[in-house]
Amino acid sequence: MSASPTYSPPKAVAAEKSGAVVCAVCSSSQSAGEAAANLYVCLACGAHARISAHERIRQLADPGTFKVWDVGLEGSDRLGFFDTRAYVDRLDEARIRQHLPDAILSGAAQIGAIPVGLAAFDFGFLGGSLSTAVGERLARAIEASAEARMPFVCVTSSGGARMQEGVFSLMQMAKTVAALHGLAERHLPFISVLADPTMGGSIASFAALGDVILAEPKAMIGFTGARVITQATYEQLPAGFQTSEFHHARGLIDQVVDRRELRPVLTQLLRVLSAPAGDIEQSAA
Numbered sequence: 001m002s003a004s005p006t007y008s009p010p011k012a013v014a015a016e017k018s019g020a021v022v023c024a025v026c027s028s029s030q031s032a033g034e035a036a037a038n039l040y041v042c043l044a045c046g047a048h049a050r051i052s053a054h055e056r057i058r059q060l061a062d063p064g065t066f067k068v069w070d071v072g073l074e075g076s077d078r079l080g081f082f083d084t085r086a087y088v089d090r091l092d093e094a095r096i097r098q099h100l101p102d103a104i105l106s107g108a109a110q111i112g113a114i115p116v117g118l119a120a121f122d123f124g125f126l127g128g129s130l131s132t133a134v135g136e137r138l139a140r141a142i143e144a145s146a147e148a149r150m151p152f153v154c155v156t157s158s159g160g161a162r163m164q165e166g167v168f169s170l171m172q173m174a175k176t177v178a179a180l181h182g183l184a185e186r187h188l189p190f191i192s193v194l195a196d197p198t199m200g201g202s203i204a205s206f207a208a209l210g211d212v213i214l215a216e217p218k219a220m221i222g223f224t225g226a227r228v229i230t231q232a233t234y235e236q237l238p239a240g241f242q243t244s245e246f247h248h249a250r251g252l253i254d255q256v257v258d259r260r261e262l263r264p265v266l267t268q269l270l271r272v273l274s275a276p277a278g279d280i281e282q283s284a285a
């Protein structure tokens with residue numbers, strides 16, 4: 001485990017805060033400062049725009065508390081994969097554009113002054129897909145949280161397995177689940193936050209295993225896309241299929257939380273889940 005002594009978000013993240021931000025759902029526009037202050041939730045229609053991992057950390061961690069883990073851990077192209085382009089070129093391009101070694105940022109932080117392990121996926125990095133490096137960083141972050149006896153919080157925004165890494169990607173499902181087992185053995189909570197989208201191998205492994213599972217409004221959550229299911233089953237799917245609200249109504253998700261409420265809700269949950277039993281009884285009395 002290597003932790004950087006200080007974390008400063010890349011300059012490009014600050015640059016997101018210049019120019020207008022246009023909502024992808026209703027096309028209304030906000031000034032960059034307004035959008036950032038509103039956590040990239042549309043003021044007109046409430047749509048939650050996808051945000052980078054750096055922005056997610058900015059929104060959730062107490063200012064100045066985030067310390068990145070595994071700074072130098074990068075993935076590689078083990079299969080020599082080439083589709084219309086070489087996988088290594090796609091990786092290099094994503095690293096430069098998203099200012100990340102791979103599709104996840106993890107580290108130690110505080111939320112509401114409570115020390116936690118915190119990880120955030122970046123959908124802009126090859127669809128937030130679960131590469132070997134992402135799985136390794138996630139597993140190490142969970143293990144580091146367990147060692148430090150801290151709760152673990154992960155915000156997932158991931159299309160699932162990274163097809164360019166084939167079976168190596170699928171192995172990350174077992175690895176991350178095994179790491180979470182270690183956290184559970186120490187009676188430490190895992191809070192899983194599902195952002196748009198959380199699909200495939202990610203929801204089929206670690207993301208569905210939170211002691212508490214929260215989701216942002218109208219996030220797409222499921223294993224296989226609705227179109228593929230319809231084609232395979234010839235069934236008419238119910239309205240709102242694979243949304244946060246759909247899963248919440250059926251018990252998969254504990255609470256659908258507006259992004260602007262996410263930090264206070266996490267703080268409250270962490271306080272309750274981290275408190276000794278006597279304290280909870282007292283505060284409930």
Ligand SMILES: [Zn+2]
Pocket residue numbers: 023024025026027028042043044045046047
């Ligand atoms: Zn809108």
